[in-house]
Amino acid sequence: MGFDLDGANVVITGGGGGIGSAMARRFAAAGARVVVADLDADAVTAVAKETGGVAVPGDAASEAGVRRLIATAVDEFGVVDLYCANAGVAPEGGPEAAEASWAQAWDVNVMAHVRAAELLLPSWLERCRGRFLATVSSAGMLSMLGSAPYAVTKHGALAFAEWLSIAYRHRGITVQALCPQGVRTSMLTEAGQGVRSLVEPTAISPEQVAETVVAAFADDPFLILPHPEIVDYYRARAADTGRWIAGMNQLQRKIEKM
Numbered sequence: 001m002g003f004d005l006d007g008a009n010v011v012i013t014g015g016g017g018g019i020g021s022a023m024a025r026r027f028a029a030a031g032a033r034v035v036v037a038d039l040d041a042d043a044v045t046a047v048a049k050e051t052g053g054v055a056v057p058g059d060a061a062s063e064a065g066v067r068r069l070i071a072t073a074v075d076e077f078g079v080v081d082l083y084c085a086n087a088g089v090a091p092e093g094g095p096e097a098a099e100a101s102w103a104q105a106w107d108v109n110v111m112a113h114v115r116a117a118e119l120l121l122p123s124w125l126e127r128c129r130g131r132f133l134a135t136v137s138s139a140g141m142l143s144m145l146g147s148a149p150y151a152v153t154k155h156g157a158l159a160f161a162e163w164l165s166i167a168y169r170h171r172g173i174t175v176q177a178l179c180p181q182g183v184r185t186s187m188l189t190e191a192g193q194g195v196r197s198l199v200e201p202t203a204i205s206p207e208q209v210a211e212t213v214v215a216a217f218a219d220d221p222f223l224i225l226p227h228p229e230i231v232d233y234y235r236a237r238a239a240d241t242g243r244w245i246a247g248m249n250q251l252q253r254k255i256e257k258m
């Protein structure tokens with residue numbers, strides 16, 4: 001139990017900005033060697049330069065993209081000690097959201113995790129050691145007003161992380177799910193005004209999230225909760241789901257008036 005970042009080989013997707021770049025900086029400061037991947041080539045190159053790491057610009061969700069990323073990391077490091085499946089997208093809308101938006105949310109928020117795990121597990125199981133950190137969201141434990149693709153796929157990401165941990169924890173694989181509520185990144189800036197006004201008062205910085213992650217490497221809780229109050233909402237949802245939905249609907253009506 002516990003994980004020493006000093007000398008660890010870490011891959012971070014969505015490492016060009018927000019939570020991913022904050023984790024890259026924090027992990028590198030603790031002595032980790034980082035490979036950062038992002039669609040935004042300039043941003044990820046800058047983060048790699050700053051952290052002494054390696055940039056992998058491009059898609060880190062498609063089968064080919066994940067394969068290329070992990071091959072680069074293995075070339076650089078030999079082994080990947082920690083894989084952070086952090087890239088995410090949050091298209092707005094309900095069932096009327098475009099097919100392409102639903103497909104992209106599945107691809108980036110869920111299938112990218114599945115594809116990475118498939119490639120990483122053989123060497124991790126051989127070594128009896130490996131770490132998978134899924135950046136999920138409180139939306140994976142609760143819901144997300146204004147974005148059905150996000151709410152649904154983040155539940156999928158959490159379910160996959162749970163499944164991985166259930167299947168492999170006795171074989172040395174540590175899986176953790178990072179589930180923050182609002183974090184001050186471009187994802188929050190680009191959210192609808194209603195959601196922003198609900199989330200912004202308790203939003204934290206990406207650096208605070210990275211700090212919480214590092215603290216959670218000491219005792220490896222499955223859920224990493226930078227907003228600990230989420231647990232109370234999660235309990236309330238489980239105890240009386242209908243009542244919880246009615247409460248969420250109150251919030252929905254509130255943002256509709258904004």
Ligand SMILES: NC(=O)c1ccc[n+]([C@@H]2O[C@H](COP(=O)([O-])OP(=O)(O)OC[C@H]3O[C@@H](n4cnc5c(N)ncnc54)[C@H](O)[C@@H]3O)[C@@H](O)[C@H]2O)c1
Pocket residue numbers: 013014015016017018019020037038039040058059060061062086087088089090108135136137138179180181182183184185186187188
């Ligand atoms: N900001 C929040 O309030 C919040 C809250 C909970 C969870 N999250 C989650 O945190 C993670 C990071 O988001 P963030 O808040 O830092 O937002 P962000 O938009 O700053 O960062 C996301 C990064 O992922 C990259 N990305 C998107 N699709 C990609 C792909 N296919 N391949 C490679 N890179 C890709 C983007 O270019 C971007 O740099 C996401 O999974 C998000 O869902 C964010």
